[in-house]
Amino acid sequence: METLAQRKRKHIxxxxxxxxxxxxxxxxxxxxxxxxxFPYLYMLSLSFKxxxxxxxxxxxxxxxxxxxxxxxxxxxxxxxxxxxGRGFLNTFIIEFFVLIIGTFVTTLAGYAFSRINFFGKNVxxxxxxxxxxxxxxxxxxxxxxxxxxxxxxNTLLPLIIPGLFGNVSMLFFIKQYADTIPNEIYEAAxxxxxxxxxxxxxxxxxxxxxxxxAQVIFWFLGIWNDFFGPDIYLNKAxxxxxxxxxxxxxxxxxxxxxxxxxxxxxxxxxxxxxxTLLIYIIFQKHFVNTFMLSGSKH
Amino acid sequence: MRAKRNRLSKKVKxxxxxxxxxxxMVVGFVIFTLIPLIKxxxxxxxxxxxxxxxxxPEYFIGTQNFKVLFEDQKFIKSITNTLFLMLGIPIGMLFAxxxxxxxxxxxxxxxxxxxxxxxxxxxxxxxxxxxxxxxLFNGQYGAINIIFHTNVHWLSxxxxxxxxxxxxxxxxxxxxxxxxxxxxxxxISLDMYEAADIAGANTIQKMFHITIPLVNGTSFYLLVTxxxxxxxxxxxxxxxVASSESQTIVYYLYDCFKxxxxxxxxxxxxxxxxxxxxxTLLQFYLNSRGKKAVR
Numbered sequence: 001m002e003t004l005a006q007r008k009r010k011h012i013x014x015x016x017x018x019x020x021x022x023x024x025x026x027x028x029x030x031x032x033x034x035x036x037x038f039p040y041l042y043m044l045s046l047s048f049k050x051x052x053x054x055x056x057x058x059x060x061x062x063x064x065x066x067x068x069x070x071x072x073x074x075x076x077x078x079x080x081x082x083x084x085g086r087g088f089l090n091t092f093i094i095e096f097f098v099l100i101i102g103t104f105v106t107t108l109a110g111y112a113f114s115r116i117n118f119f120g121k122n123v124x125x126x127x128x129x130x131x132x133x134x135x136x137x138x139x140x141x142x143x144x145x146x147x148x149x150x151x152x153x154n155t156l157l158p159l160i161i162p163g164l165f166g167n168v169s170m171l172f173f174i175k176q177y178a179d180t181i182p183n184e185i186y187e188a189a190x191x192x193x194x195x196x197x198x199x200x201x202x203x204x205x206x207x208x209x210x211x212x213x214a215q216v217i218f219w220f221l222g223i224w225n226d227f228f229g230p231d232i233y234l235n236k237a238x239x240x241x242x243x244x245x246x247x248x249x250x251x252x253x254x255x256x257x258x259x260x261x262x263x264x265x266x267x268x269x270x271x272x273x274x275x276t277l278l279i280y281i282i283f284q285k286h287f288v289n290t291f292m293l294s295g296s297k298h
Numbered sequence: 299m300r301a302k303r304n305r306l307s308k309k310v311k312x313x314x315x316x317x318x319x320x321x322x323m324v325v326g327f328v329i330f331t332l333i334p335l336i337k338x339x340x341x342x343x344x345x346x347x348x349x350x351x352x353x354x355p356e357y358f359i360g361t362q363n364f365k366v367l368f369e370d371q372k373f374i375k376s377i378t379n380t381l382f383l384m385l386g387i388p389i390g391m392l393f394a395x396x397x398x399x400x401x402x403x404x405x406x407x408x409x410x411x412x413x414x415x416x417x418x419x420x421x422x423x424x425x426x427x428x429x430x431x432x433x434l435f436n437g438q439y440g441a442i443n444i445i446f447h448t449n450v451h452w453l454s455x456x457x458x459x460x461x462x463x464x465x466x467x468x469x470x471x472x473x474x475x476x477x478x479x480x481x482x483x484x485x486i487s488l489d490m491y492e493a494a495d496i497a498g499a500n501t502i503q504k505m506f507h508i509t510i511p512l513v514n515g516t517s518f519y520l521l522v523t524x525x526x527x528x529x530x531x532x533x534x535x536x537x538x539v540a541s542s543e544s545q546t547i548v549y550y551l552y553d554c555f556k557x558x559x560x561x562x563x564x565x566x567x568x569x570x571x572x573x574x575x576x577x578t579l580l581q582f583y584l585n586s587r588g589k590k591a592v593r
Binding site for chain 1: 310315316319320322323325326327329330331333334335338339341351363394397400401403405408412413414415416417418419421422423424425426427429431432433434438439441461469472473486499529530532533537540548551552555558563564566567568570571574575578581
């Protein structure tokens with residue numbers, strides 16, 4: 001048995017130890033947090049420096065610009081060789097058509113796989129899922145050559161058309177979520193004589209909204225950040241998406257892979273990151289939930 | 299009799315509606331996945347080096363494409379590069395696990411900000427953040443060399459560049475890996491730890507005997523998805539380095555594609571697909587064995 005004094009001493013000792021460990025823990029986490037955001041600070045800092053400042057101070061490192069300028073942001077919109085506005089527009093066009101039509105198509109299939117009993121349902125569902133396992137490189141050349149035959153290279157169509165046929169991982173999550181909705185809810189609607197369309201629009205869609213919303217965000221980001229497809233299909237400046245514009249700016253043919261254009265590259269990167277970071281920060285709950293869901297099932 | 303017919307017609311109707319609703323996705327699968335995949339498998343046995351997709355009999359060359367690939371030192375190098383870059387998976391898992399336990403510990407009250415901050419790279423495009431890394435690690439002007447007073451050619455020295463890419467991979471993947479570990483640790487019942495406390499276990503013992511075994515499923519999942527992602531690695535290398543020294547398999551095939559050597563692309567793609575297939579099968583096998591062992 002411990003005496004009261006012993007216990008008290010242990011408690012005090014424990015408290016000092018506790019605070020030391022606490023400080024240490026937070027110190028480590030803050031350091032890591034700094035490492036995580038440092039590239040973003042660097043990006044932001046360079047985007048506000050003038051090219052002269054970057055070149056003249058290339059041997060020293062500091063984050064706060066001496067001469068604060070917005071010119072880089074203006075240049076990337078006005079310079080005819082950069083055309084970042086066009087990049088934004090092209091990315092938005094792809095997003096618009098793919099997200100609206102693709103999501104609609106996917107929810108229809110999600111409804112069918114979750115609510116309707118039809119012959120071969122499971123086989124078809126798993127067949128679609130295997131599609132996720134097939135690497136893009138394994139379908140790339142035949143796809144490319146068909147689009148080339150249809151004269152669609154350097155148009156946005158090869159990036160839009162496949163998306164119009166839905167998204168398998170979205171389908172998977174919708175089905176997963178919809179399967180947890182109790183049957184009674186639908187039965188009540190059926191007794192009232194609601195047909196497929198009413199059940200789909202008035203019951204199914206509102207019920208799966210949380211899962212659907214998260215998936216739409218993920219798909220939006222996927223298209224926004226995609227560059228393998230655009231890199232393959234878009235070689236002309238007018239048709240390039242935002243990511244391709246940035247990459248070309250950073251490795252451009254005019255020898256712009258130098259300090260001279262660094263601030264412009266960085267301001268383009270900042271602009272391309274703002275929408276995704278904003279979406280992430282506003283909807284971070286959805287990200288965390290969906291992400292954890294995707295892992296916990298396995 | 300009428301009731302039966304009614305039920306039958308309802309069944310037919312259900313089938314009909316079901317097929318109509320899934321039709322677009324199934325058609326999409328057939329057009330954009332199934333047919334191209336079959337064509338790729340077929341094409342891997344044909345000689346198509348001039349940018350034409352021609353599978354007429356006179357171009358049939360058997361397994362010649364595979365032979366060419368595996369006799370090309372650059373392809374072999376791309377395989378070893380891909381494997382080497384996968385070292386980032388266990389490193390990232392270790393960091394993420396340690397940080398997740400730290401965030402989950404009683405020492406840290408505000409847990410959310412760390413979880414949010416660490417996940418930032420996952421929502422930024424590979425290009426936007428890649429160009430930043432490219433300049434951070436620039437051998438001449440890069441901030442890293444200036445800050446640490448080093449003179450390392452992070453991106454052009456063949457013996458260093460892969461380490462730079464591993465660091466980028468760990469940095470980018472940390473948030474996601476950490477979230478999964480964090481969730482998994484939170485699912486562990488506190489009773490376990492209390493029981494261990496009563497038995498007089500210290501922190502290290504608790505970690506090795508409770509936490510690590512109980513997050514095994516998550517570790518396994520992370521390892522498998524990490525390997526699958528690693529096999530298909532392309533973007534970082536392409537954006538940040540763009541040299542053949544650290545080329546991955548998919549990057550090598552991308553080059554073949556740009557040269558119009560579709561036969562080689564097809565053969566290489568079959569190889570990549572085979573690797574993914576083996577990993578997936580292995581996962582199913584180990585998963586089912588694991589479940590049996592638990593029972």
